[in-house]
Amino acid sequence: MAGGGGALEIPERQKRGKIVRRKKKKRIGFRIDLTPLVDITFLLLTFFMFTTTMLKPQIMEMRIPPEMYAKVEVRASELLTLMLTADNKLYWYKGIADQNNPPQEIPISKLRALAVEKNLEPTVKNRLITVLKISPDANYARVVEILDELNQAEIPITEAISKEVDEKGEPMKRQRKFTIAPLTEEDLKLLQGEGK
Numbered sequence: 001m002a003g004g005g006g007a008l009e010i011p012e013r014q015k016r017g018k019i020v021r022r023k024k025k026k027r028i029g030f031r032i033d034l035t036p037l038v039d040i041t042f043l044l045l046t047f048f049m050f051t052t053t054m055l056k057p058q059i060m061e062m063r064i065p066p067e068m069y070a071k072v073e074v075r076a077s078e079l080l081t082l083m084l085t086a087d088n089k090l091y092w093y094k095g096i097a098d099q100n101n102p103p104q105e106i107p108i109s110k111l112r113a114l115a116v117e118k119n120l121e122p123t124v125k126n127r128l129i130t131v132l133k134i135s136p137d138a139n140y141a142r143v144v145e146i147l148d149e150l151n152q153a154e155i156p157i158t159e160a161i162s163k164e165v166d167e168k169g170e171p172m173k174r175q176r177k178f179t180i181a182p183l184t185e186e187d188l189k190l191l192q193g194e195g196k
Helices: 035-051 108-119 140-162 184-191
Strands: 012-015 018-021 079-084 090-094 129-134 177-181
Touching: 012 184, 018 079, 079 108, 108 140, 129 140
Parallel strands: 079 129, 129 177
Antiparallel strands: 012 018, 079 090
């Protein structure tokens, strides 16, 4: 079978007594262009990158005034004090703590309701200052829980205050006053004097 150009002979095969000739399959030459596939892949990749939720840092935004140590005259009746002790117990009192007004323990689950109630009292509405005194040995997670509850309390407080109007006839704006201070020896003596 030397020398080309002859017709291709297809071998014959017998199938149950019959002679069957194979038909030559026509091969169609084709080529796949992968350029659009690459474009689509990058489009999908960027789509999923932009729509996925990235891990957000667990931080809490707090604004601190530039004059941190300036003394401010405050009426005792406009002061709500929260104290977090080293054993992670939370106490509160309004005004000046003494024998007639001792600090009372409060669970964090009731802190939001207390903050709303005290901030919306008619005598101190929109003027109450909240002081959070924290022991250096207190659990940081507990502090974050307290701050979260106080922030959640701002929603109903702001709604109630915005329903009132000021002298100009515009809705009143919430003037939140909040500070963090260390728990002092005097505070601890006050708590120990109450047997806490």
